[in-house]
Amino acid sequence: MILFFNNQPVTTEVKIQKLLQRAQELYGSDYYNLQNQYWFGDNLTIQSLFPAWIVREYDENPSNVLVIPIVKNYLRWLLSLDYGYGAQLDWENIRSPLYCNSKFLETYADFNFFGADFSQAPLSSVLPNIRKFLANAERDYNNQKGTPDAVKYLICNLLGFDWADVDVYTANAAILQVDVTSANYNRLQTFKSFLEEHVFPAGVSVIYGVK
Amino acid sequence: MTYNLKNLNVASLDFDNIKESLTTFLEQQSDLKDLDFRNKASAVNLLLNVLSTATAYNGVYAQYGFINTFATTATVLESLLGIAANSSVLIAPTRSAKTNRTITTTTALSEYSSFTGRATNGADLFFFNLQAIPANSSASVDIYSGVGVVIYTSYDYTTQSCELPYTVNPDTINFYETDIASNVETKWTRADKSSTTTSSNNTHYTVINGPRGYIVTNNFASSRKITTSSKVAIKAITSNGGLGNNGSIVARSNTVFGTTPFPTGGYDEISVAQARSSLLFQATGQDRCVTIRDYKNAILGSGISGTSTESAISVGNGILPGQVKIYVSGLGSMEQSQLMDYLSSKSPAGISLVYQQ
Numbered sequence: 151m152i153l154f155f156n157n158q159p160v161t162t163e164v165k166i167q168k169l170l171q172r173a174q175e176l177y178g179s180d181y182y183n184l185q186n187q188y189w190f191g192d193n194l195t196i197q198s199l200f201p202a203w204i205v206r207e208y209d210e211n212p213s214n215v216l217v218i219p220i221v222k223n224y225l226r227w228l229l230s231l232d233y234g235y236g237a238q239l240d241w242e243n244i245r246s247p248l249y250c251n252s253k254f255l256e257t258y259a260d261f262n263f264f265g266a267d268f269s270q271a272p273l274s275s276v277l278p279n280i281r282k283f284l285a286n287a288e289r290d291y292n293n294q295k296g297t298p299d300a301v302k303y304l305i306c307n308l309l310g311f312d313w314a315d316v317d318v319y320t321a322n323a324a325i326l327q328v329d330v331t332s333a334n335y336n337r338l339q340t341f342k343s344f345l346e347e348h349v350f351p352a353g354v355s356v357i358y359g360v361k
Numbered sequence: 362m363t364y365n366l367k368n369l370n371v372a373s374l375d376f377d378n379i380k381e382s383l384t385t386f387l388e389q390q391s392d393l394k395d396l397d398f399r400n401k402a403s404a405v406n407l408l409l410n411v412l413s414t415a416t417a418y419n420g421v422y423a424q425y426g427f428i429n430t431f432a433t434t435a436t437v438l439e440s441l442l443g444i445a446a447n448s449s450v451l452i453a454p455t456r457s458a459k460t461n462r463t464i465t466t467t468t469a470l471s472e473y474s475s476f477t478g479r480a481t482n483g484a485d486l487f488f489f490n491l492q493a494i495p496a497n498s499s500a501s502v503d504i505y506s507g508v509g510v511v512i513y514t515s516y517d518y519t520t521q522s523c524e525l526p527y528t529v530n531p532d533t534i535n536f537y538e539t540d541i542a543s544n545v546e547t548k549w550t551r552a553d554k555s556s557t558t559t560s561s562n563n564t565h566y567t568v569i570n571g572p573r574g575y576i577v578t579n580n581f582a583s584s585r586k587i588t589t590s591s592k593v594a595i596k597a598i599t600s601n602g603g604l605g606n607n608g609s610i611v612a613r614s615n616t617v618f619g620t621t622p623f624p625t626g627g628y629d630e631i632s633v634a635q636a637r638s639s640l641l642f643q644a645t646g647q648d649r650c651v652t653i654r655d656y657k658n659a660i661l662g663s664g665i666s667g668t669s670t671e672s673a674i675s676v677g678n679g680i681l682p683g684q685v686k687i688y689v690s691g692l693g694s695m696e697q698s699q700l701m702d703y704l705s706s707k708s709p710a711g712i713s714l715v716y717q718q
Contacts, residue, residue, distance in 0.1 A: 260433035296651035324682030
């Protein structure tokens with residue numbers, strides 16, 4: 151890599167292009183992705199799967215024993231979550247929303263908001279925020295569900311609004327007022343049906359305002 | 362719920378999808394460029410068939426493990442009950458009917474005494490009281506319908522627990538320790554999510570869901586350890602499901618009923634969907650109705666006959682402030698009344714519920 155920058159009299163843009171080209175060449179060959187991570191499947195060595203005489207034959211002339219590169223690449227495909235079948239589940243993290251693979255976040259969203267479809271817009275866009283929401287949801291949301299504080303906690307942590315941009319308070323008897331800055335007003339409206347079924351207290355009217 | 366199964370690669374169990382994905386991947390590998398993967402007569406295509414089949418089998422196991430790890434995807438009741446235990450939530454696969462009556466005694470009434478009765482379908486019923494009443498006194502007590510009283514003595518001193526089958530009504534479990542030397546019996550106190558343990562009482566136990574039945578255990582830090590110098594007996598009533606709902610009860614010869622409400626709340630074995638709703642309501646809703654979704658989960662998990670279909674349930678704001686409309690299509694009038702009583706006990710103060718479409 152260093153050679154590109156030291157010896158070629160080209161613009162920075164060209165240097166970056168060549169760097170990307172080089173990185174992309176690495177993907178799909180010996181390396182798993184652009185960070186030079188090896189395939190997880192390579193942890194299962196062909197030495198453990200084939201008799202020694204086949205491995206010896208392969209070492210002497212790889213083109214004579216094609217089954218070995220086929221199985222090697224099969225294992226790469228089988229165990230890769232990003233480029234293959236994804237059989238290498240990180241079971242040790244699967245019950246931790248903070249560390250689990252993002253593919254599993256929907257189950258955590260479902261658990262807390264059963265019936266809301268986080269696989270579709272607009273909720274799919276805030277699905278990664280479920281990690282942040284769950285960090286203190288038991289105390290700041292579930293234990294005080296329906297209160298202005300709980301509603302604000304959800305709007306800011308799950309829907310991704312800035313804390314200073316949101317005010318939630320009781321405006322009048324059985325009326326909850328939610329004020330956001332004008333720049334955020336339309337975005338909040340896209341979550342209206344979710345908020346009304348899963349967040350706001352039943353029997354209470356909600357007024358959306360601009361602060 | 363619609364999961365994006367295409368992104369969740371392990372969900373693919375289709376042989377053709379698997380083989381196509383594998384073939385496409387292998388074709389891109391520089392060291393396998395000259396192989397004719399797509400020719401069905403080739404040896405490498407045969408090998409792909411074998412590998413794809415093995416992958417599909419593994420995929421079944423992976424998917425089964427994955428979907429039964431989470432409450433919202435579990436397909437097996439036992440999996441769901443285990444997940445519930447991790448949230449300190451107790452789910453009863455079946456419950457028998459219960460009523461609360463004021464009973465006046467002429468002679469002492471002991472715990473688990475039986476009362477006879479008659480079901481709405483004409484079948485004989487038995488009811489049992491959990492609380493003893495001294496002679497010539499009056500008390501308001503819960504009476505449970507059931508097949509009979511069972512006593513479990515298979516207490517495990519190592520794990521400090523005893524397993525009871527899911528056929529018992531968990532509300533009727535009582536835990537007794539008897540000191541062998543002195544023959545003194547101590548009735549332990551039950552702790553659960555809404556009745557927490559206290560430092561002043563170290564004789565408390567809890568009931569949680571296990572893989573094969575209820576686990577009755579005193580194995581937590583603030584509770585006393587039971588040694589083999591004591592014997593343990595756990596009493597419970599075997600559930601008869603919904604049979605006792607609205608049945609009649611005959612007072613024993615030494616008792617008189619002061620009040621006569623009908624027994625309700627019994628249900629036969631619930632479905633996975635009902636168990637899931639019950640878990641979600643108790644775990645994330647804290648067993649109280651706040652949002653519209655909480656009401657729906659509460660209704661689905663209530664066990665009241667006719668409430669197990671989500672599409673039949675409608676919940677929304679009423680025309681008056683603080684009013685919530687509840688409606689379940691096709692629900693009988695007796696069940697409507699049961700449902701409104703059930704929801705009223707779980708709704709916030711100041712909220713009025715109306716049964717209205």
